[in-house]
Amino acid sequence: MATLFGCSDDDSSGTNANAPVADFSFTSNESTFSFTNLSENASSYRWDFGDLKFYSYEENPVYTYAIGGEIPVSLTVFNDSGESDMITKTIQAPEIIIIDIKIDGEFDEWEDVEVAAEKAEEGGSVQKMKFWAGETHLNFYFEGNTNMQLAIVDMYINSDGEATTGFLSSDWPENSGADYLFEGPVVNNGGGSFYEHADPNGGWAWNPIAGSASNLMVSGIVPIDENTNAIEFSIPKSQFGSLGKNIGFAITELNEGWGLVGNFPEGGSFILLDL
Numbered sequence: 001m002a003t004l005f006g007c008s009d010d011d012s013s014g015t016n017a018n019a020p021v022a023d024f025s026f027t028s029n030e031s032t033f034s035f036t037n038l039s040e041n042a043s044s045y046r047w048d049f050g051d052l053k054f055y056s057y058e059e060n061p062v063y064t065y066a067i068g069g070e071i072p073v074s075l076t077v078f079n080d081s082g083e084s085d086m087i088t089k090t091i092q093a094p095e096i097i098i099i100d101i102k103i104d105g106e107f108d109e110w111e112d113v114e115v116a117a118e119k120a121e122e123g124g125s126v127q128k129m130k131f132w133a134g135e136t137h138l139n140f141y142f143e144g145n146t147n148m149q150l151a152i153v154d155m156y157i158n159s160d161g162e163a164t165t166g167f168l169s170s171d172w173p174e175n176s177g178a179d180y181l182f183e184g185p186v187v188n189n190g191g192g193s194f195y196e197h198a199d200p201n202g203g204w205a206w207n208p209i210a211g212s213a214s215n216l217m218v219s220g221i222v223p224i225d226e227n228t229n230a231i232e233f234s235i236p237k238s239q240f241g242s243l244g245k246n247i248g249f250a251i252t253e254l255n256e257g258w259g260l261v262g263n264f265p266e267g268g269s270f271i272l273l274d275l
Contacts, residue, residue, distance in 0.1 A: 022077045022087040031094055032064040035073070039085075042077035049073055050091075068095035101132055101139040103234050105219040110141045110232070117264070117271045124262025125149070125253050133275045137217075137234040138247075148229045149221060150186040151256045157181075158248030158270055159240040168202035172250050175269035180240055181206055184213075186233060187220055194239060215239050246274045 023038040037045060037059050047056040049063050050071040056063070065071065071093055076086040099109055110130055118128040125148035130141040142148065156178035158166060167178040184192020193213050195206035218233040237243055248270030253261040265271055 018079060018081070019083050020077045020079045020085045022075050022085040024075050024087065024089070026073070026089070026091060028091070028093075031066075031068075031096070032062065033073075033091060033093070034060070034062045035075075036060050037075070037077075039075070039077045041079050042085075043080050044078045046076045046078075047073070048076075065093040066096060068093045099132055101134060101137075101232070101234065103139075103217045103219050103232055105222050105232070107141065107222075107224070107230055107232060113141070116273060119264070119266065124264065124266065126251065126262065126264040129264065129271065131249075131273045133237075133273070134234075136238075137236050138275075139232065139234045141230065141232045143224075143228060143230045145227060146223075146229055147261060148231075148253070149255075149261075150231065150253060152184060152254040152258060153182065153186050153192075154252040154254070155182040155186075156248075156250045156270070157240060159243055161244045161246060161248070163248070163270075164202075166197045166202065167199070167204065167206075169250070171252065171263055172265075172268060172270055175248065176250070177202075177248065178250075178270075182216060182235075186216065186218055186231070192216065209239075212239065243275055246272055249273055 018041050020042040021040040024035055025038055026033050026035045035047065045057060045059055047061055050073050051065060051067055071091050072088050073091055074086055074088045076084055078084045097112055099112055101109055113130045113132050116129050116131045126142050126144040128143040132139040156167065156169065157180045158177045159179045163175040163177040165177055167176060169176040169178065179197050181195040182192055183195065194209045194215065196209055198207045199205035215236055216233055219231055221229050221231050224230050250270045251264050255261055
């Protein structure tokens with residue numbers, strides 16, 4: 001919550017004790033602001049949120065901004081006699097970052113995305129992961145050493161946020177609950193399949209999802225220096241039915257002979273990713 005500063009511009013023509021006096025406070029949750037009317041002697045209200053969109057005539061509106069920065073918000077109040085008063089306060093809305101991920105093997109757009117998880121040591125293959133939830137797709141970026149080939153993977157997604165249902169993996173004993181699995185090669189589009197978990201007791205039982213193989217869109221492995229490989233891929237949100245506010249994610253990499261290359265993350269809990 002942030003309250004910066006305000007200035008008052010009183011355009012009231014009345015001087016009686018029943019003249020309206022405009023005032024308000026606000027709280028924020030990221031780009032969504034909740035405005036609380038504190039005015040006196042007012043019977044109607046007009047809010048100007050400062051982004052050239054539209055007015056609100058609610059007493060205590062909630063508004064989500066699509067822009068960031070310092071924005072003047074004005075409240076004009078009226079009494080039954082037609083007298084008015086106005087106050088303006090400045091809010092600080094967070095900057096809006098627009099990222100358009102294209103699965104093309106060019107990774108420049110990932111520079112503005114924060115690292116979701118990384119390894120502290122060099123063991124295994126995958127070393128760093130980024131994630132971006134687009135409007136229609138879940139987008140992933142992996143960076144690893146030269147062992148990262150993703151010839152075969154078991155990629156787990158907990159889509160409902162419930163850690164005690166779905167597949168309960170011994171590799172992530174504290175928090176797994178995978179509802180969906182992708183198994184097969186990542187590097188070859190169409191070479192693997194998605195599965196939905198089918199064991200109410202949390203064991204290894206999966207039903208294949210027909211026609212799902214082509215839903216993984218992949219760039220392929222791209223060497224970005226002599227020691228580092230990278231890859232990006234996306235999955236349509238519709239692959240996972242109804243999604244909540246976040247998902248859990250983990251991956252096991254295997255070689256072409258189904259031998260273990262490494263897990264990411266290494267033990268503990270799934271990576272929690274906000275949508």
